[in-house]
Amino acid sequence: MPKSKPTPVIRSEGFSQTREKQSQALLEDYVEMIAELIDEMGEARVADIAERMGVAQPTATKAITRLKREGLATSRPYRGVFLTDEGAALAKLVYARHRIVVDVLRKIGVPAHTAEMDAEGIEHYVSEDTLLAFRKFLDRD
Amino acid sequence: MPKSKPTPVIRSEGFSQTREKQSQALLEDYVEMIAELIDEMGEARVADIAERMGVAQPTATKAITRLKREGLATSRPYRGVFLTDEGAALAKLVYARHRIVVDVLRKIGVPAHTAEMDAEGIEHYVSEDTLLAFRKFLDRD
DNA sequence: TTCAAATTATAGCCATAGCTATATTTTTTG
DNA sequence: CAAAAAATATAGCTATGGCTATAATTTGAA
Numbered sequence: 001m002p003k004s005k006p007t008p009v010i011r012s013e014g015f016s017q018t019r020e021k022q023s024q025a026l027l028e029d030y031v032e033m034i035a036e037l038i039d040e041m042g043e044a045r046v047a048d049i050a051e052r053m054g055v056a057q058p059t060a061t062k063a064i065t066r067l068k069r070e071g072l073a074t075s076r077p078y079r080g081v082f083l084t085d086e087g088a089a090l091a092k093l094v095y096a097r098h099r100i101v102v103d104v105l106r107k108i109g110v111p112a113h114t115a116e117m118d119a120e121g122i123e124h125y126v127s128e129d130t131l132l133a134f135r136k137f138l139d140r141d
Numbered sequence: 142m143p144k145s146k147p148t149p150v151i152r153s154e155g156f157s158q159t160r161e162k163q164s165q166a167l168l169e170d171y172v173e174m175i176a177e178l179i180d181e182m183g184e185a186r187v188a189d190i191a192e193r194m195g196v197a198q199p200t201a202t203k204a205i206t207r208l209k210r211e212g213l214a215t216s217r218p219y220r221g222v223f224l225t226d227e228g229a230a231l232a233k234l235v236y237a238r239h240r241i242v243v244d245v246l247r248k249i250g251v252p253a254h255t256a257e258m259d260a261e262g263i264e265h266y267v268s269e270d271t272l273l274a275f276r277k278f279l280d281r282d
Numbered sequence: 283t284t285c286a287a288a289t290t291a292t293a294g295c296c297a298t299a300g301c302t303a304t305a306t307t308t309t310t311t312g
Numbered sequence: 313c314a315a316a317a318a319a320t321a322t323a324g325c326t327a328t329g330g331c332t333a334t335a336a337t338t339t340g341a342a
Binding site: 022023026055056058059062063066077078079 | 327328329330331332336337338
């Protein structure tokens with residue numbers, strides 16, 4: 001098994017991308033959460049979104065405003081939140097990716113609960129290429 | 142290999158932790174970068190830090206101010222940046238963790254360059270338990 | 283049906299992370 | 313050694329993501 005060599009200069013390449021992804025990660029979390037709530041409860045109320053995200057209600061409202069601006073969700077004042085086609089598609093992708101990351105962690109030997117927790121942070125930084133490798137890895141044996 | 146079952150309710154547990162880690166991630170990146178520069182060039186100048194981080198110089202200066210506030214670095218005006226013992230220890234941890242994440246990704250089948258890039262984002266969300274599992278995984282075969 | 287309770291929106295605050303423009307200090311060079 | 317160049321610091325702006333307090337709206341119950 002070849003240990004990777006240090007590649008200091010290349011390292012910097014990843015940093016700026018990482019920054020860009022941080023705001024995308026929040027959008028993904030909200031979209032995923034909204035999809036989950038709609039699936040479980042038939043609708044996604046602001047209060048429920050806030051509670052599950054672990055933030056205050058105005059924080060959730062502000063995030064939803066941004067989701068609407070980005071074309072991922074819709075909502076009418078004092079009504080529930082809905083996903084656009086684009087939002088629903090994103091939710092599906094994010095959910096699938098989450099499952100794959102969890103499965104990979106578990107196959108490696110990470111305890112189930114830890115895998116769920118860590119996947120929440122990790123999943124947003126898994127590129128398409130890496131996801132492809134993950135799928136192949138899960139199909140082995 | 143058991144596919145993981147959806148565990149929607151548990152999911153929310155991870156979110157708040159994820160938020161807390163985002164600010165820690167930046168600190169880790171800077172500390173790691175400063176250690177790298179000192180190692181390579183003998184000193185870490187603000188301009189070099191900024192360039193490698195892909196940010197403007199005042200942005201780096203501001204981050205360094207925070208590093209100093211957190212006791213991870215020191216600096217005198219118009220002079221280079223240095224790591225405290227604590228900062229150096231953190232840099233070492235972060236570096237080791239980075240190598241492990243890269244090695245795990247590569248063992249799974251992720252191309253080297255992709256592994257380096259994705260590890261940059263992933264590494265900050267790998268818990269101690271997961272790291273332990275990663276080490277064992279790398280030792281297999 | 284009206285009024286209290288629950289829900290959602292708004293206002294206004296803080297901190298972080300980014301930027302440009304500019305001032306200050308150090309370094310280099312003619 | 314003085315002046316130009318380079319490096320660093322500071323000021324002040326934007327946007328995000330968080331909060332509390334409060335206003336507005338909807339829902340439900342008497």
